[in-house]
Amino acid sequence: MKEKWNFIFYLIWFSYLIMSAVLMFGHGFLLSRKTMSDITECQHLETFDCSGRERGNSSIEESCTLDEKIKQILSVTGSPLICAPSHGRVVFILVDALRYDFTEYDDKLENPLPYQNRLPVMQRTLELCPDCVRLFRFIADPPTTTLQRVKALVTGSLPTFIDASSNFAAMELQEDNIIDQVVNAGHHAVLLGDDTWSRLMPRRWFRAHTMYSFHTWDLDTVDIEVDSKIYDELKKDDWDLLVAHYLGVDHAGHRYGPNHSEMKRKLDETNARIEKIIEIIPKDVILYVVGDHGMTESGDHGGESKAERTAAMFAYRGAGFGGQSPDIQTGREVQQTDLAPTMSAAFGRPPPAPSLGNILFPVLPKMTVAETLLHLTNSLKQVSQYLVRYGEESQQVSLDRLAHLINATREQIEKAATVKTEDDLSIYVSNVRLLMDNVRIVFREVWVEFDTVSMLRALLLLILVIFFNWLIVEGIPIERLPNIFASTFVSCGLISMAICVSVCYTVFHFELLEDVHHGVILSTGLISSALTCVLVIMHWDGISQRWYEGRSPIYERFARGALMASAAVLLSNSYIIEEGAELSFLALSVLGTIAWNIGTIKAFTLWVGFGATLVISRSYRGCREEQGDCWTSIGVGSTGQASRTALVMALGSMAAVVAIARRHVGWRGHGVVLAGLFACAHWALGWGALGSPSRSRQLARGSWLILGSMFVLLWKRERFGAILPLIVCSLLFFIANALVLGASFAPSAALGLLAGYLALNVVSMMKNGNSKFSLSTRCSSSVACMWALLASYQFYGTGHHATLGHVRWAPAFHAGDPNYLPIGPFVTGALVSLELFGMPFMFGAAVPLLALWGRNGAAAAGPRTQMAAVFTLCLKFGLCFAVRVFMSALSATIHCRHLMIWGVFTPKLLFESGACAAALLGTVVGATLTAWHVPTQIKPS
Ligand SMILES: [Zn+2]
Ligand SMILES: [Zn+2]
Incomplete structure (x- = not known):
């Protein structure tokens, strides 16, 4: 029986081919950028003497003006970045989704739309004091989602879907940013509003009043909260940077679209707010009011249409701004990447390390030629450092191009010393701007362009x-x-x-x-x-x-059709959003046709029970943001916050499964019971405010230990074939699943197990005519399709959704903080993947049972037939997942310029690939287990 291992090798070979192709696709499709933890530093002007050299220990008093000193420093080649004088305080107001045309004002408009002419304060202050106000188009880079935009605004870099950063689980920003620059210089920053900021940049704030803000149906709570704090804050003078993030306009857009009276109300509120703020703030404080992105005519955002990319930037300073025409023209296009270096410059700091933006001098106080040059050279030096470092860390950009850009920036740095007059300066400014635009174009190409060939x-x-x-x-x-x-x-x-x-x-x-x-x-x-x-x-x-x-029987053709339908809906964003319901319907109908074909009362009853488990698991499914007014499954992932009912149900479901299963799996049952007991104790101890997290973690570790050793014991040879080890293997996966899901979702794993068990029993009744066991019936594609649909459904059934926001990170920490271990990232990754894809994994490992289980099963046949049957089913099951992944990839390719590409299609592709990998791995485990335990001799029957 050498060939049984050949079956396994072939399955591994097949899995490798599928997954390598998926990886190759992902490499071409997922935009990625190397994040580096470098921080821009600058040296204080006091550390230099009048000749422009570092002072050292001598403390000889010299007399020279600041400008002379700066000019001297700039004439020294290889001088470091210099901290410039600070220009007072900044109020930064982010009005989420403030599109540029919301800010326009035209009093000749006869019937203004609800969003037109709602912000007259901008036009009025501009007329009163043209030098105090700037109004620009503020162009965002896609993806135009708030999280990506906020990251890009504070770092000055281009956003990508996934930042390849070193820390896996934490949301904290790993790169240098304006807040860090400001705080490191000893200034104080205050934060009000959306808690995205405090999650991205925790522990930086002098004071922070933030609110959880995912609920897009709520137009007012966050705004009212910010309003109740901001005017008091504005009157204090112990802060240097005040950040406030208003969400009402964005949420009005999501809920009603821009053409609605609610949008009118939110914009009127914004107008009153800006008026009041301008009244309160002192003359030397700079006020920036910006939008992070725009919105489409339906009020959504995320894509790269012009309406989504064109936000507004309004700047106000009572004492006036610098800059000359044509740079100060209202409606001029500036990039959002420019904000970070500009705000840093307002505080006299160099741009953050990853910044690729230009300093916008028209929204900064007027400066002398020397000071302007100081900022420009700082920015050039920072960019050339970034180019060098990026070339060292990543091979994304060819070295020739990098070297060319580095030389160009160094050339410009040297030219700074030759600039003397205002006219020289304006030429120099535009040269630097051109160069920075080139740098940005090069990086945008590698970060934003898809690699279509691969x-x-x-x-x-x-x-x-x-x-x-x-x-x-x-x-x-x-x-x-x-x-x-x-x-x-x-x-x-x-x-x-x-x-x-x-x-x-x-x-x-x-x-x-x-x-x-x-x-x-x-x-x-x-x-x-x-x-x-x-x-x-x-x-x-x-x-x-x-x-x-x-032709094949009708139920078989129906099953194939159902699988194709489930793959075809991956092409449509509205169906992907409803995929949980759609998969449960398809799985139920495929099993229904199989039961119909069997035609006994028992089969029908089992089918009804199967349907009932799917209906009950509906309550665990929750829903995603796009589906309406709900976010049931977010935020209640960890055991500590579970309700009392949830805890009782978790304990009950685990106890029931363990008690029923124990008696049927022989000596292995003791291990299962022990692992289940530890899991129950882990939940009971970790629950509620009085629970003891440390002891609970110990118990979780104990449970993992038993699961691991039981898994090893699975390989002890079994005389009666592979069925018992396969059942125990599924039970072990169930307990592992329930452990990472936590008490709130553990019953859903039991429901998944029950649904699988019922379906298995229906399948075991399938026969072809009078023959006891028919290979062609038991290994038909209808069985594999049904199992694959059920496995795919259980991803939703256990409370997941194909959005990155639904990924629960709690399981990574429930057995202790793995980040302290050298293999920490691996443990974290394994636990979180198990939490997400445990169900496809378990169902994959149970595939051999479909062929072997029951009186009509293949277990009674010879070992060669058994292996052939198991192999056929495993490969068919794997193919079902491969077809779905292929359709996801195809759909991502077709829709790569689609509005919902970052919101719907890309996450779906990621999760579908994950489920496929888990299912393939599961089948390989199950098939290997079968090959190991399959009897070598044919039993006399
Ligand atoms: Zn936003
Ligand atoms: Zn939004």
């Missing part, structure tokens, strides 16, 4: 792998499979893969290949497709014969 290659590989494997499992008669796998096919395949990998690395070594990983993935994918193609051609007679023999 995306299309990955899609091609996926479709090839799916197509040929589909031909193999659907076409070649199952009876022939053991012979194929007893031949040298698998070993040939693995050897050719090894040759491919070594050739790729050799070619890479001689620098003939640029990207070795893509080379490996592409060549192994193609060679595997070629090999499976040869296999298909060799067995073409069997395949064609099977096709001629007639």
Whole structure:
């Protein structure tokens, strides 16, 4: 029985092909940027003497003006960044989703729309004092979501969907930003409003009044709260930077759209607010009122349409601003990346380390030529440092381009010393601006552009792998499979893969290949497709014969149709949002047709029970932001906050599962009971305000330890075949799942287990005519499709949704803080993935049971038949997930310029790939377990 291991190798091979293609797709699709923890430092002017050199220890008094000193410093090549004089205090007001046309004013307009002419204060102050007011178009880079925008505003960098940062779980910003620059210089910052800021930048604030703000249906709470604090704060003078984030306009947009009287009300409030603030603040305080993004005509944002990207920037300073026309023109376009260096300059600080923006002198107080030059050179020096560091840390940008940019910035730094007059300065300013724009263009290309070539290659590989494997499992008669796998096919395949990998690395070594990983993935994918193609051609007679023999039964065609439908809806954003309901409906109807085909009362009753579990799990499903007025499953993830009922249900469900299962799994039952007991004790001790988190963690660790050792004991040979170890394996996965889900969601794992058990029993009643066991019926694609739909549904059934906001980080810490361990990030990743994809994993491991379970099961047949049946089902199950991932990837490719790409399609792709990886891994575990325990001799029957 050598071929049984060949089956496993083939499954691993198949999983590798699917996952490598998915990785390749992700590499081309997910925008990523290397984040670095560098911080820009500057040296104080006092540490330099009048000749522009560092003073050292001598304290000789010299007399020279500040400007002379600066000029001297600038003439020294290689001088460091210098702290400039500070220009007083800044009030920064972020009006979420303040689109530029909200701020325009036109009194000739006959019938203004609800959002037009609502902010007259801006126009009026501009007319009263043209030098005190600036109004610009404030252009955002997509994705135009608030979190990404706030990050980009404070760092001055371009936003990406995922920042490849070192810390995995924390939301805290890892990069240098204006708040850090301001606070490190000894200034005080006060925060009011949206708590996104305090979560991104905790522990920086002198005072902070923040509110949780995810509830987009609520137009007023946060605004009223900020209003109740801001006027008192404005009258105090112990702060230097005041940040206030208003959400009402954004939420009015989300709920009603801009063309609604509620928008009119929110904008009128904003107008009154700005009027009052301008009245209160002293003349030398700078006021910035900006929008982080705009909104579409339906009031949403996230994409890259002009309406979403064009926010407004209103700046006011009673004592007037600098800058000359044409730079001060109302409605001029400035980039949001410019805010961070500009605000830093207002405090005399250099731009934050990752900033790629220009300093906007028209919204800063008037400065002398020397001081302006000081800021410009600071900005150039910071950018050239960033270019050098980015080249060291990442290979995203080619070294030639980086070197070219670095040389250009150094050239400009040296030119600064030659600038003498105002006219020279304005030429110099525009040269620097041009250079910075070039730098930004280079980085935008690598951070924002998709790599379409690798995306299309990955899609091609996926479709090839799916197509040929589909031909193999659907076409070649199952009876022939053991012979194929007893031949040298698998070993040939693995050897050719090894040759491919070594050739790729050799070619890479001689620098003939640029990207070795893509080379490996592409060549192994193609060679595997070629090999499976040869296999298909060799067995073409069997395949064609099977096709001629007639059509498959109706329930089987229905099941395939249902799976295709579940994959096709991934192309539509509104269906993805409702996917939980849609998957439960499809799984239920596929099992229904199977039960109908069996036609007994028992099958029908089991089906009704299956339906009931799906209905009950509805209450755990919760819903996502787009679905309306609810956010049930967010924020109640951890055991400590669970309600008393939830705790009782968690304990009860765990006890019930353990008690029922224990008696049927022999000596292994004791381990299951022990692990379950520890899990229950962990919840009971960790619950409520009086719970003891440390002892609760100890118990969780104990439970993990038992689960681990039980998993090892699974490999003790079982005389009666693989069924018992497989059941125990599923139970262990269930307990592990329940542990990471926490008490609030643990019952949903029990519901998932129950649904699987009921479906398994329906399947076990399937037979073909009078024969006791029919390979073609038990291993039909309807069974695999039903199981895959159920496994996909359980992702939703256990309270998840395909949005990044729904990822619960609590499980990463429930057995202790893994970040203190050297393998910490691995533990964190494993626990969080288990929490997300534990159900597809468990269902994957239970796939062999579909073939073996029950009186009609394959367990009574010979070992070769058993393995062939298990292998066929595992591969079909894997194919179902592969088809879904392929459709997600295709949908992301088609919609890559779509409005909802960052909100819906990309998270869906991420979670679908995760579920696919978990399901494949699960099937490999289950199939290996079967191969290990399958009896070597045929039992006399
Ligand atoms: Zn926003
Ligand atoms: Zn919004």
